[in-house]
Amino acid sequence: MAQQKMIAQVPFRYYVSLLKTYLTPQRFKVILLVLLLFVSIGLDILNPQLLGHFIDSVENHMIILIPIALLFIGLVIANQIVTAFASYISEDVSWQATNALRADLALHCLNLDMSFHKAHTPGELIERVNGDIAMLANFFSRFVFYVLGRTLLLIGIIALTFSVDWRVGLLLLAFALLILVLLRPLQNISVPRFRDARQASAALASFFEERLSSIEDIHSNGAQSYVMLAFSRLTRRILHTARLSNVTGRYFSSAIEIGLALAVAAVLTLGAYLLHSGQMTLGAIYVTYYYTTLLTQSLYVITFQINQMQSATASIQRITELYHTPNAIIDGPDVPLPSGPLAISFDNASFGYTPDKQVLHDLSFELPAGTTLGLLGRTGCGKTTLARLLYRAYDVQQGSVRIGGIDIRQTTLETLRHRIGVVTQDVQLFHASIRDNLTFFDPSISDERLKQVICELNLSQWYASLPAGLDTIIAGGGVTLSSGEAQLLAFARVFLQNPDLVILDEASSRLDPVTEKLIEGAIDRLLAGRTGVVIAHHLAAVQSVNAIMILEDGSICEYGDRDKLATDPTSRFSHLLQTGLAEVID
Numbered sequence: 001m002a003q004q005k006m007i008a009q010v011p012f013r014y015y016v017s018l019l020k021t022y023l024t025p026q027r028f029k030v031i032l033l034v035l036l037l038f039v040s041i042g043l044d045i046l047n048p049q050l051l052g053h054f055i056d057s058v059e060n061h062m063i064i065l066i067p068i069a070l071l072f073i074g075l076v077i078a079n080q081i082v083t084a085f086a087s088y089i090s091e092d093v094s095w096q097a098t099n100a101l102r103a104d105l106a107l108h109c110l111n112l113d114m115s116f117h118k119a120h121t122p123g124e125l126i127e128r129v130n131g132d133i134a135m136l137a138n139f140f141s142r143f144v145f146y147v148l149g150r151t152l153l154l155i156g157i158i159a160l161t162f163s164v165d166w167r168v169g170l171l172l173l174a175f176a177l178l179i180l181v182l183l184r185p186l187q188n189i190s191v192p193r194f195r196d197a198r199q200a201s202a203a204l205a206s207f208f209e210e211r212l213s214s215i216e217d218i219h220s221n222g223a224q225s226y227v228m229l230a231f232s233r234l235t236r237r238i239l240h241t242a243r244l245s246n247v248t249g250r251y252f253s254s255a256i257e258i259g260l261a262l263a264v265a266a267v268l269t270l271g272a273y274l275l276h277s278g279q280m281t282l283g284a285i286y287v288t289y290y291y292t293t294l295l296t297q298s299l300y301v302i303t304f305q306i307n308q309m310q311s312a313t314a315s316i317q318r319i320t321e322l323y324h325t326p327n328a329i330i331d332g333p334d335v336p337l338p339s340g341p342l343a344i345s346f347d348n349a350s351f352g353y354t355p356d357k358q359v360l361h362d363l364s365f366e367l368p369a370g371t372t373l374g375l376l377g378r379t380g381c382g383k384t385t386l387a388r389l390l391y392r393a394y395d396v397q398q399g400s401v402r403i404g405g406i407d408i409r410q411t412t413l414e415t416l417r418h419r420i421g422v423v424t425q426d427v428q429l430f431h432a433s434i435r436d437n438l439t440f441f442d443p444s445i446s447d448e449r450l451k452q453v454i455c456e457l458n459l460s461q462w463y464a465s466l467p468a469g470l471d472t473i474i475a476g477g478g479v480t481l482s483s484g485e486a487q488l489l490a491f492a493r494v495f496l497q498n499p500d501l502v503i504l505d506e507a508s509s510r511l512d513p514v515t516e517k518l519i520e521g522a523i524d525r526l527l528a529g530r531t532g533v534v535i536a537h538h539l540a541a542v543q544s545v546n547a548i549m550i551l552e553d554g555s556i557c558e559y560g561d562r563d564k565l566a567t568d569p570t571s572r573f574s575h576l577l578q579t580g581l582a583e584v585i586d
């Protein structure tokens with residue numbers, strides 16, 4: 001219902017602004033295209049006149065028949081060349097515009113906040129950025145240029161027939177208006193059908209993407225048949241909606257065909273009457289007949305393109321919706337953060353993912369710059385959530401979070417995230433080379449720097465075993481990394497970024513004892529001279545931190561200097577040290 005409301009609200013000026021934004025950079029090509037269209041329209045109108053002359057000259061001026069015929073053939077060939085050139089430019093302009101829009105939308109999606117991404121599956125967004133935008137290519141090329149061109153042709157034809165005989169002109173004008181008026185209600189029937197069809201296809205893409213990403217669970221549970229059941233339900237919906245939308249589209253061509261038959265009959269009857277009364281020549285009747293079919297063809301093209309536009313309309317509506325989805329995390333005025341390690345402070349900060357459930361309650365603490373905090377607590381107590389607030393994956397609902405003394409809402413996301421390095425529990429690797437996985441496709445980082453970081457992480461031996469060094473392709477058919485190795489790569493990424501605040505979320509939990517030992521020293525080096533937050537389930541991971549915080553149900557249960565807490569027999573931390581973290585916390 002909300003969607004329906006939104007759809008009804010896409011204003012005409014949005015189409016204009018879309019065209020203006022994406023066609024202005026290509027204005028010279030657009031001007032050339034318009035000129036070519038004019039030439040082509042002129043030729044379309046001129047050619048039947050030649051044929052009329054030809055027919056009228058058959059009886060008396062045989063001598064000029066051959067030149068007329070040759071000129072006619074020449075103009076037809078010229079028209080075809082002009083049309084081919086125009087269609088090349090039109091496709092070029094439309095795909096350039098479409099790709100520019102695609103890039104803008106992709107960037108918008110990448111920048112949208114985490115709550116948006118939790119609510120929309122990647123499959124759904126891929127369908128928007130790919131499927132819906134492909135629909136728009138039609139709008140940019142065929143609709144704009146063909147419809148505009150054909151409309152001009154239509155006006156030209158009607159003006160010319162008026163000059164031949166005002167009664168014929170009036171008849172064609174009435175016919176064109178009638179068809180255009182009839183199309184309006186048909187359009188209202190089609191738009192929702194097209195939209196449903198696109199939505200059904202987006203739902204399938206989203207479903208399949210989600211299932212493929214959990215393929216391991218599906219295999220291990222033998223759940224293929226259940227997946228296929230849901231799959232066939234979705235494909236049935238596609239069948240139903242696509243059938244309905246395509247059949248609705250047929251109404252247009254049927255209306256046009258019937259209209260053409262009526263118009264030709266009316267024009268020929270009128271022509272016969274005028275011929276008999278000596279007011280019209282046979283050639284003029286032929287020209288009128290030709291114009292009637294040309295006019296009908298143009299109406300057909302216009303309505304067919306409007307028909308196509310219906311799908312573009314549905315796409316535009318869905319793209320508009322996505323494009324105007326505001327980012328919940330808004331850049332501040334870019335108050336600069338101090339250089340060097342960054343202090344952290346939470347002031348009465350509260351947060352919940354949903355309004356009905358608060359996850360962190362009224363947190364207040366300060367962590368001086370250059371010190372490291374070990375964050376402990378039961379599963380689900382809010383450790384990861386606290387870390388997410390630091391890099392503004394989400395914003396607090398009450399209170400504030402300050403980094404380097406600055407409220408993080410006063411900085412920009414770029415500034416903030418540039419200064420923070422994060423290693424999360426789930427390391428995402430791309431199907432790309434080790435180099436690209438380390439640098440996030442940034443070519444300015446040299447191979448020497450990468451090798452230096454690999455060496456610092458004591459990964460030289462592992463690196464030597466890679467078949468193609470930094471060019472080794474990982475994931476998606478390439479070299480498969482263990483989760484430990486993947487985490488080591490994530491460490492290397494943070495090393496390269498050289499941040500002033502480092503967050504390690506369960507960073508060592510997946511490492512086997514040997515690998516863990518391997519990078520222990522590297523972690524110390526990574527945290528040295530920086531502020532650090534280490535979320536851990538292992539007490540070993542918080543051995544060298546300066547401060548300890550224990551969270552319980554989203555509140556601070558204990559916070560203080562690690563050594564002091566360790567030696568205070570009444571502290572929760574010293575109790576953990578004696579009993580072992582696993583029994584008490586997990």
Ligand SMILES: Nc1ncnc2c1ncn2[C@@H]1O[C@H](COP(=O)(O)OP(=O)(O)OP(=O)(O)O)[C@@H](O)[C@H]1O
Pocket residue numbers: 118353354359377378379380381382383384385386
């Ligand atoms: N994206 C999310 N949307 C809604 N609720 C969430 C989301 N992420 C976490 N939660 C909920 O918030 C609470 C705190 O989760 P959080 O991941 O911060 O805990 P944690 O202490 O890091 O747990 P763990 O030790 O298992 O990683 C949990 O109840 C969890 O279900």
